[in-house]
Structure formats: C-alpha cells, structure tokens
Amino acid sequence: MSHLYAIILAGGSGTRLWPRSRQDHPKQFLDLVSERTMLQETYDRIVPLVPEENVFVITSWRYVDDVHAQLPYVPKAQIIGEPEGRGTAPPVALAALLLRERDPDAITFILPADHVIPNGELFRRALAAAAQTADQNFLVTLGITPAFPETGYGYIHAGEALGDANGMNVFRVRRFLEKPNLETAEKFVASGEHFWNSGIFIWRGDKILQEFSRHMPDTLKQMETLVQRGLDAPSFQQDWKGLPNETIDYGIMEKAEHVAMLPLDAGWNDVGSWAALYDLMARDDAGNAVQGNHIGVDTTASLIYSHKRLVATIGLENVIVVDTEDALLICAKDRAQDVKKIVDELKARNAKKYL
C-alpha cells in the first residue's frame, strides 16, 4: 500500500470552544485532550499507515506557519495555505490534481484535523479496509456508529452490504442526510442503519477527478488553471477567490454512484462544543472533568478547565467553566452550543482582542 496519501484538512476556524479557540488559534491547534494538539494527533494517528512523505495539510494561509511548527516533518511544500475558506470540495480537487502527476495510483485519505478518535488502531484498520474498497473504484466514507441521537451531525443511511474488506463490513450508501431534529435522530439511532457523517473520505485520485469532471466540472477547470499557473503565482489568490464555496458532501458524495461506507465504532468525537469535550474527558467520583487546580464543594457533573488560576466552585451542577489568560466562560452544560452567541456579541462589539 505504498500509494497511500493523507490530506489533512486543517482550515477550520471554529468558535464553539471559545475562549480557548480563537481566530488565530482554532481548535485543531489546541491540546485539549492530551499533550499533543488535535492536528498532531491526527498526524500521529495516520503515519503508522501512510508514509510520512505522503502527508499533505491544507489549511488557511494564516495557519501555515502554525502547521509547520506543529508538524515539522511535513515538507513545507506539502502545507498549502488557502487564501479563503471555500468549503471542502476545492481543497479535495486541489489535492487530487497535485497527486495526479506524482502517483497515478494514489489512494487518498481525506482527514479533518479536529476530530478525536480514541481507538487509533481500529481507525487504521477501517482506513486500510476503506483503501481496499476505494481501490475497486468506490468513493468511501467512514460512518460513525451513533452513540446517541445527536442533532448536530449529518447522517448516512447505509444500504445493501457489499461484503467485507480487511475483515470489516462494507455497505453501499443509500443517502446522505441533513442534520435531523431530535425525533428523527432517535429513529435513526433505533434503525441501526444510520451512521454519523464523519467527514472522512477515501478514494483513488483518478476516481475523484472523474467525479469532479461529472458533478463539478467548472470547479475542476478553475482548479486545473490554478495548478498550471502554480500555487506561488501572483494570480493564485485572485484565482482561489473565484472558486465556489462547496462541500465535498453536497458537491460530489450525494450525487455520485458507487459510494460505500464502513462503520466505525472507535469513540469518534468531533469536539464540537465544551459539552462534547466533557464527554471525552476522564471524570472523578462526582462526575467532574477537571483540568487544572480546582476545589469543589457540592459540585457535580461539571467541566472545569483552568489555564492556571485556582477555580473554586460551590453548589454547581452541569456547569462548564473555562478559564483563560484574558477571558472566562461559565456556561450551563446544556447550553454549550450557545458559546457562538458570545462570539457573535464579541464580533458586534468589535472586541478583536477576545476573538
């Protein structure tokens, strides 16, 4: 499998982990769960499977230096900075075009840089199985076995069994589904046929380029021009801004045939909120997940995340406390999604120092 490549997508600028995530320092660059950052863990997870020299990172131009600092072994020419976010379809097309010359038999893993996957071994087994499936000209995705009826994720409805690869079941994908309401999500989970859309994709380079030429031909042409001119051409920034904003899910996956899914049950979590991080962290007898110096009196089921200050809590339940150098968040745990309202308010106040 020397033709395996990893394209790590590290351009996100998520705000739901404010005040730790900031515009200049988004989630993927944070060491939230371990000593390593999420980007580094994404890299660590994949390199037992993919040769180091076959790892690419596509990020915002603002973060190129951060990526280089965190992943010094990735050649600088393989860290590509997007002038502006354009969804996942353009960077996927770009990666496929860059690899076309280098390795006509490339099989590519598209990997978001901001997910947590505790069981790395199972994850790599699934990726290896997906690579086998991809080599038979399928577009492959991993579907996460849903742990609960999450309404914040898209779902994949699995169809007929396609047999197994590397000892794992493979299914045809029936449909990609938008984020459901709670009632629908509960039905999805009960059905056993629905999986969380992980945003992880696996395909041959020539296969995905075929799909682009079928479903997003204009984007593909624009990207070919851009690559011919070179990523260091003066026109690059302008050309990039002319690309459409489109996800690979909507632009290609939902329209393509021969789409397969491998179920994965490896503790996946996209850490989309402080409440999600709480679910990931080890907890003490009172159900508190604590990082930092904490004294709790009658404090239960809470997340305490302190930069360096002592945090003392009394009579709290299901509360999130995140302390940083210049800002402090205290949030009811079931309101963790509303952290974006704080960020919106900071934007409205033009309080750049906190963004």
Place this chain on the structure above:
Amino acid sequence: MSHLYAIILAGGSGTRLWPRSRQDHPKQFLDLVSERTMLQETYDRIVPLVPEENVFVITSWRYVDDVHAQLPYVPKAQIIGEPEGRGTAPPVALAALLLRERDPDAITFILPADHVIPNGELFRRALAAAAQTADQNFLVTLGITPAFPETGYGYIHAGEALGDANGMNVFRVRRFLEKPNLETAEKFVASGEHFWNSGIFIWRGDKILQEFSRHMPDTLKQMETLVQRGLDAPSFQQDWKGLPNETIDYGIMEKAEHVAMLPLDAGWNDVGSWAALYDLMARDDAGNAVQGNHIGVDTTASLIYSHKRLVATIGLENVIVVDTEDALLICAKDRAQDVKKIVDELKARNAKKYL
C-alpha cells in the same frame, strides 16, 4: 459636642469574601462598594461628627501600615496594633483607658470598620442622639431595623421607650439574643420589637470603665498594667496575649444595667457574604450586579465581579462569579456562606498563596 471620639475596630480577618478578601487583605481594606475602601468609608462617615484628631483605629499589628496608608490623617500614635485578636472587649477597655487622661468627658463611638451604611446622614443623626443618651450614663447601641429574618446576626429585644433624643426614639434594651433559627428570626421580625445587633456602641468613657470594673475587673486590671507599662514596652506583646478573648456584647452589654438602644433604618449591611454584597449593588434589567467586563446570555439574578478578565456567562441564574488575579470563585448564590469551606480546604492544603 467637642468630647466625641471614634474608635474604629479594624482587626477582622474575615474569609467569607474570598477570593477578594485574604488574610493579608481582609474585607475592611477592600473597595467593594465604592472607590473608597470600607475602612475609609467608615472614617468618611464619622468625621462630619467627630473631630479628625479624635479618631482612633484598633487593628491587628499586621494591618497597622495598611490602616496608615488608607487613613493618612489619623495620627500614627492613634493606630494601635493588637498582637493577637482578643475579641472586642479588650480593645474597648484599652481605648477607654487611653482616653481617661486625655478627656474625662469623652463620649466614644465604637465602630466596626467593615459595615456598609448607605444613609450616612441618618446614621450620624442616630449617633448624635446616642451621644446625648450616653451622656445620661447609658450604655447605648444602635439596633438595625431588620429587613428580613436573617439567621446570621444576633438580635436585640427592645423594651420600654425612654423618650427621644435628637428627634429619635430611644428604648431600654431588654435582652441581647443569640443568632436565632429561621422560625425564631421570623417571629423576631414580625414582633417589631427585635433589632439586629449592629456591633456599634456609644458611651461615656467613665461609664464603660465603671462597667469593666464591675463585670470584667481582671481584664481591666490587666489592661491598666499594660497601659502603665506603655504600648511600646517590651512586655506589651506578652501582656496582651494574657488577656481573655471576650466580646463587649457578652462581657459587658448583656450584664450591664442602663443599656439603651436607638433603632436605625439606614440600609445597614455587614457585607458578610457575596450574597450580601449582591443585595447592596445596583442591578441591571436582568437582575445582575456586575462589576467589570461581562457578556451574559440568559444570565439572571447573578453577581459578576471581575478583576480584569472578560467574563462570559450562558444560562446561569443566581450564581456568584468572583474573578481575581490568581483565583476564581463560582458559587450558587444561596450557598455563599459556604465560601468558608473553600478557605478551610485551602488551609488544610496549606495553600498559603491563596489564603
């Protein structure tokens, strides 16, 4: 009334306003309610009535320099440092002995340094009335008209009316009462005859010395020896430590005859907890009392007290947040009394830097 003197008692080392109050910086030295500290406000409140040169402060030796820094107009010889806290009776006896030589007709106001009294004018009217009453050889105290059935204060049961002084009613004191349970406190408030024990006392110097010689003769003798030797004598510290630990309430007031009380309804608050401070502070439309930089989403009836950090809150009700340079408190408002449990835990951990 040129014989009026103020003895400000500023030796407290209260912990219930942790993390702002610390052993080295207790409540009376904090600017909790205004730009001025509670000690300074105590001074400001009294000097329209008492000549500046007649103000004394009795504090712990640890705080003598702090008192001098905050009240530079008080002569340094009139700032007296106790080697150890001995309750309120010993400093009252000391003050009376020091004044005996200076002014045989002294009328003394004993004033705790850590109370808030919003209506200073009414307070001074009551003190002037109390001074008139004291001049007729009564031991006088102010009884605070209770705003609610507080169980954390002692109460005074008022007896027969003694007429009026300075246009204010004066009552004989029937009894001093310990902190009641809630049921009893409710009865007290309903009776209209019970008042909060303010810890503010007014008497002639010769009268209180008579009472000491009757009810605490040993303490008075010890204190006379101590004063004869001089406060700067090498034996001072040792002599002081030999004094009993006694409050003026229990040692004298409860036993004395001719004890009078003036009711005061001037917004008195002893700021005995963060919840008490919340009651004192101005509030916004959501019922939040905020000092510092705060963004609240669905946050109501809470106290946000920030040193300099931005505090963002989501989905909180009746919560106290106090942020300082090195420590952060988050506390359910009805658990504000339990801040002392945090302090106890810090003591158990020998975490001196936070005490």
